[in-house]
Amino acid sequence: MLYTEHSWKNAANNTDGFIDIVLEDEHGTSLMIVECKRVLESSWIFLNADISVKNRRHAKAWVTCYISGNTGYFGWTDLALEPSCPESQYCVTFGQDAKSKPMLERVGAELVFAIEGLADEENPFHARRQDSIRIYFSVIVTTAHLKLCTFDPKEISLDDGKVSASSFQDVPYVRFRKQLSTQSLKPNFTEGLGHLVRTKEHTVFVVNAEYFSDFLKSFEIDDRVFRRLASR
Template structure:
């Protein structure tokens, strides 16, 4: 094989993004003794039979009842800028994520017959450590992303994948007749530089919509939170548009790849202060 042929084949492999994903997996496996997360699955297929939507989940990590559902996004010289108005804390602990469990249906309480279970799920503001800034707006620029979808679309597909994963895992639990709730935390791991943009909204010109004064800060990871799904959770009963919008909110952890294993070492998912019962109880 000539050097030119080898170079062409290398460019094909590099363009696929698979080597970035494999490198992330290798890094997670090599540092497991430090962070304690297990790789539950990788390249895990998912599909929604009702609309034909389908794909693969890059990596699923497990620690106790928590699942980190990871999408790996390799970019070329890209910078993701998250917009954060002044006055908003950079130390946010809550992350709104899905939970799921199985409950025995009351009509089937019979010692003679096998119990029948139903899947219950919902969105909840868990405390996810470590803390980070939070934003609902992201401007993405980069030579490899000129014609690619916005972060909202990437997140949307990841959330749809979690919906299918949730059902698949709970169906397995139903067959085992084993009640063990799970929490699903969506994560995007990228080599893109993550920048936080601080500005004063009062100083934005209403004539041209441009910033007059701004500060930027490079961060290792950030919470991206907004109404990213059009479907209400199964346990929701909103009494207003505000309630409905809040129920549709989801938090996606966006993590720079160089910081991933350090963040995994310190990551904990728990109940908010002064809360005694998990939402599935």
């Protein structure tokens, strides 16, 4: 454990707050910025608009990389890593005010802003080193039961918005990925409008507290990621 209740400030959008827990691996390379959510007898239902459940290995993380004293990378990028798990961009939680911003989107956005603020804060320390790689991940650990709801979008009724058939399964963790940032990078005209969408997307790992230890043990970044960063 590196920090607890660590204050952060994001100068880009003038937001601030406190991070519950920051975990660091033994090599000082990977960090998990963790938000803890304790709820009683509650389930978070993640929607999967596909008949089959496909596990994903990619996730977006912040990377600070220095090579021979020069900045190799400083920003968000997609990485391949384990554990693979289902990915969803919609989550249903009961008891929320229908007019307020959904809880998971709000917490996820705060984690994104916190990582950017923490990366800025730590950057001068790593810039002093000749070679340094620092990768930051967003994680929510909760006592809520996590369920994956699989359905066929064609089965949704246009009359009442209900789905006629669906299946549910318990999952220990899930990748929650969607647009959580209102800021985008400079336009990349060669990649088209789809690039604007992808730059605002972020990945938040949502983990049931009972499986957090298993999640940490199986967490491993693909070796090809480090080779790619080192070759920039």
